Structures are given as structure tokens and as C-alpha cells.
Amino acid sequence: MLNTKILIVEDEVLIADYIAELLEEEKFTTIKMAHDEEVATFLMETFIPEIILMDINLNGKNSGIELAKSKKGNTKVIFLTGQYDYKLMNDALQTNPDSYLTKPIKKQDLIAAVNLAIIKLQTNFIIIKDGYNDVKINLDDILFVKSDGNYIDLQLINKKYAIRKSLDAFLEDIQSKDFIKIHRSYIINRTKISKKNSTSVFINEIEIPLSRNLDFEL
Template identity: 35%
Template sequence: MSKVKILVVEDEMVIADNICLILEDLGYEVLEPAINYEEALEMIESERPDIAILDIQLGGRKDGVDLAWTIKEQFDFPFIFLTSNADAGTIERVKKVAPPAYLVKPFKKDDLYTSIELALHKYAEQKNEGKVDEELLIKDAIFIKEKNLFHKIKLEDIRFLKSDHVYVEVYTIKDQKHLIRGSLTDLSERLPNNFYRTHRSFTINVDHMDAINSAYVLMNGEQIPIGKNYRDDLLKKIRVE
């Protein structure tokens, strides 16, 4: 069995190194620590950690709460918040992102281990529940739960999907919008190959694409943005020079 891969995001390097040493002693695989939002994003994209430990206060324009939202919306893996103190406003932001665990500095080795294992366990439970309680994907359709009933939506009728924090908005050719609790990444990976990711917040059904340039896709008069990290692959897949 492979080791759990952990990313530590902490702007104080002495603390970051100490956490990494503790994690290695506990038997985890530890990535090179990141000190800010941008470094963390690069590490996540290249290394795909199983869980992240995020200091709330980070240097730079975006802090640990911003990073947590990005993880939740784009990458969908668990995280733990780490901080020494936080004001009331920050605590409210933390509550909205709903972390599976929260550690206050200084902490004990056993507390760190328990928080990691509980966060991983809670995440696994939520993933299993989400596939049953929120949506069921079959060969040519998706059943979305709304008001205690599963409604069938044919995949061919889906125009595009849009990420909205912990939800995915599903837009159809009938100009209907449906809401699924979950991540765009997880749902997109389970859709057929005529669904392409165009942006961190959008996945489109190319069968309903009316026009395209390097900046956006036109679908029924609506411009769907093309992110720079997705542009080359998208244009290559649909053979646009």
C-alpha cells in the first residue's frame, strides 16, 4: 500500500520543517513545503497530494482559506487548517469552507496524527455518500436528486457544467439549471469523452459548441471562458489550429 502523500503550506519555514519531520516520523510521504498560495497551487498541480495541512495566515494576497476553496472546487481532496490565532472574521470564513479538522499551534504529535486520519476518513465517507445521495451516473444519463426525487437528465442534453464552490451547476439545452453537491473535477472525470474541461470552473459538451476562439467557447449565445492551462489541450482535441 502506498503512503499517504501530504503537502504542508506554512510561511514560517522553521515551523514547516518541524511539521514535515513529525509527519515523516509518523510514516507519511511528505512533499516539499509551500510558503504561499501560488507555491501551493504549483505543488498541488504537479504532485497531487492526498491531503494538505494549511496555515490560515499566509504571506501574499491570498491566504489559507482562499487556498482551501481552490482545493475544494478544483482538486477535491481533504485539508486541515493550522493556526496560532484568528480573528472573528477569519473564523467565519473558515466555517464556510467546512474543514474536516482544525489544529491550533502548538500541537502534539498525536493530535496531528489523529486530525489527519479523521480528515481522510471523513473525506472517504463523504465521497461514498455523495455518489448515492446527490447523483447517480449511468451510461447515457445522470440522475440528480432534487426534493427527495432523482430526476433523469440525458448526458446529450447537458450543454455545460459550472463550478460554484461546493456545488456543480448543470445547464441543459432546455435552459434548465440543476444543482449537484460535489466537485467539478470529480464529476468531469466520470463523464464521456465529448465533455471537455475548458476552465477551472467550466466543463462543456462539445456537441453543443457553436463557435470557438482562443479565449472562449460560444454556446447558445453564452461565452464560456477557456483558461490558459486548458487551451492547448482543448484546441488539440477538437483539431483547431
Template identity: 25%
Template sequence: MIRCLAVDDEAYATKIIADYIGKIPFLELVGTTTSAIEALTKVQQGDIDLVFLDIQMPDLTGIQFLKLCGSKCKVILTTAYPEYALDGYEHDVIDYLLKPIAFDRFLKAANKAHTQIMPVKTASDAIPSIPNQENPIVQNSSANDYMFIKGESKNKFLKVNYDDILYIEGLKNYVSLFTSGQRMVTYQTLRDLETQLPQPPFYRVHKSYIISVDKIRMVDGNQVYIGEQPIPIGETYRDGFLKMIREQE
């Protein structure tokens, strides 16, 4: 696990970062603080791997923090001011996130951290590696035929074999993965999940549905059947989907 600290002089901003950290299996929230000096003390104690750090703070700026902490930890800057990007990268920050921070952008930064931090951590701190760094929640690579999704409790993760998935339904910030004998629900958007699944066999056919092409029984008009389950084909996705189907003839 990568031990994280969220630092921002605005408490609501640390809550957003803390919430994002909680959604990512290989990140562990050690704490939040609105004081850069308190954060520096924690870092110097050696228990922090990664700091999500605001730049504009009253007692100690993010740039000053970087100079003082040296190589004690890795840093991802979070700020509303793009003009500080160059200064940040000159101090070897992992990434530079502009507020308001979208979750998918946060995921990308987290995976950069995973790439840089995990190889130097001890085996006892590590979790199963995630070869495809585009995805922090779902383990996915050409070498793997499975993924992990977050379960209903804080530290619970479920392994799902790609070949077992029939289709996936999205509802706001949740997705349901349907297999032949189970429905699994996880906190994630369908859009985020779509970018992580291997294509093929997975294909989005509707704003609310992704299907496994391997599990199609029949396509009939504006519906595709996965077993006996009809799935609507959305107008936005219809042409691309039908083209893909015809290419398989």
C-alpha cells in the first residue's frame, strides 16, 4: 500500500482528496491536515510515501515544502494555479493536478505514483501489481484475465475474471457487473470502467451498458441479447456496434 497524506489549507479540499484516495485499492489514507508545517513533521517521521499537496498555503507554500522535505516522500501537487507547474516539476513532483480535480485525472496521477513508488517498497507493503497503469481500481493487462473491484467495505476487493462477465450496467456513480450466477456492485462510474476493460471483448452499446461480445446470443433490431437478457442499443453507439458485428461475419 502507498501511505498518503492530503494537505490543503481548505478542509473541504482535503475531504475531496481523502474520498478519492479511499476509492483506490493501492492507496491508504494516513491522514489529512490544513497545516503544511504539521504535514512536514509527519513526512520527516518517515511514515508517508505520498503527499497530495496544495501550493498556496499561508504558513508554508507548497514549493517551500518541496525544498524542505527533499527525498523523504513523493509529491503530487494540487492547485488552482497552473503557473506553478514548472516549479513543481523542477522539484521532481509526480504530477500536477489543477482544481477542480476530476476523479479520472486523479486516477491517472495515482497510477504514476504507483509506478514510481511501489518498485522500491518492501514486498510486505506491496499489493498485486497492476501492469496496465491506466487503471488503478481495475487490474488489467494483456498478461491478466481478471480485475479487482472494490467491495462494500473499506478494505474488501473482489476478483472478477473477464470471461465470467456477461454485461455491466451503470447507474450514476455505481456499476453492477453481472456474471452467470452473481451480481456485483462497486462504486465507480461506467465511463471510468469502460476505459479500463479490454476491447475486445467488451463493448459499450448504451450510455448505461457495456457488454461482453463473446456472450452475445443474438442481435435483434435495437436490442442485443446476452442469454435471455435484452440489452438496449443506444442511438449514439448503434452504428459503431453494428459495424463491429458485420466485421465478424
């Protein structure tokens, strides 16, 4: 998908230009750049990139990490960093990036990361049977999955689908780190959690039980 929309968020203009040139050499055609947080926020709202190459230390701050948290829908994030600060990288990894690259950027690493993100964009959905119809569901639209006997219910924002499958089989099918089994009867989309305590998580104000001794980062 050479027309994949790619946003480069990098405060060093020469590095941003270099990355854009490498992508253009590979025939990617839809590329925009932002050199500060304000422009990046604007382009994330208006350009709506499918892939963001995000500098962690934008303008000398860790604002790239915060920006990544505001990505839209199924957008894939690849962090760019020149630092080997364990805490900083741990903070960045908590946002579930799709990859990260260390500077200086190498062409083969960049293209491999972008192509992997494209593959993820193409496979981030499931197709289920709804009566006689095949329905394509974006994984990002699923809030949580609940076991109900021999079926599971896929709970979307305004709709629910029931399919004949186990929770474990569902996880095996989707292979997504955003979905975790937190209880014998529930799988949640961790990106949809609004709050969490020692016994429950909340998604759209719906309380979902958390198995004892299970802990994870939001």
C-alpha cells in the first residue's frame, strides 16, 4: 500500500527530511511532516495518518509519548529515539507502539518497520457470520468479549454480535496485544479501559470483574 498515509513527527528537520526521502525512494506517496507538537496534533486530527513515525523526545520533552496516546483508531505508531534511557523507553512501551527505531535511522530498518505496520493495518479485523451475512469488524471497535455458554458476545459501542467460539480461540485468531483475558468469562480491549482497581476494570462505565492476582498496566 504505497498510498498509505504516513506522518513523520520529528523536531530535527534534517532527520525528518531524510526519513521522507527514504520513504519516497520506496515509492511511498502520501507523506506529511510535523516538527512540533502543535502541528503534529493538527495533522493527527485532519490528515488522520495510518502510520506515525514519532520522535519520543519532541522539542526536548517526552511529548511524543503523550501524542502517541491521542492517536486515532487503528493508527500504527513507530517510535524514533536516540536515547537509551530505560525509564523513558518503558514509558513509551506502555503506549503499545507497533515498533521503535533508534537513531541514526537505517533504511532497511525503517522500511521493515513501515511494511510490518502496513501488514497490521490490513489484518486488524475479523470477519464473522451474522445470519446469512459475512460482517467485517474492526478490532478497534470491540470494547470487550464475554463468554456465554458455547458462544461469545462481541460487545461494540452500539451493537453486540454472538459467535460460536471460545475466548481462547478468539485470542488465538486475532493475535492482538490490545486484547487480554482478565477473567475466565471476559476478554477486554485494554485501549478502551477508563479506570481500573484491584477487582474490576471499567469500559464505558460497564464494570468487568478482574481475576484475583491478575495485574497489568493500562
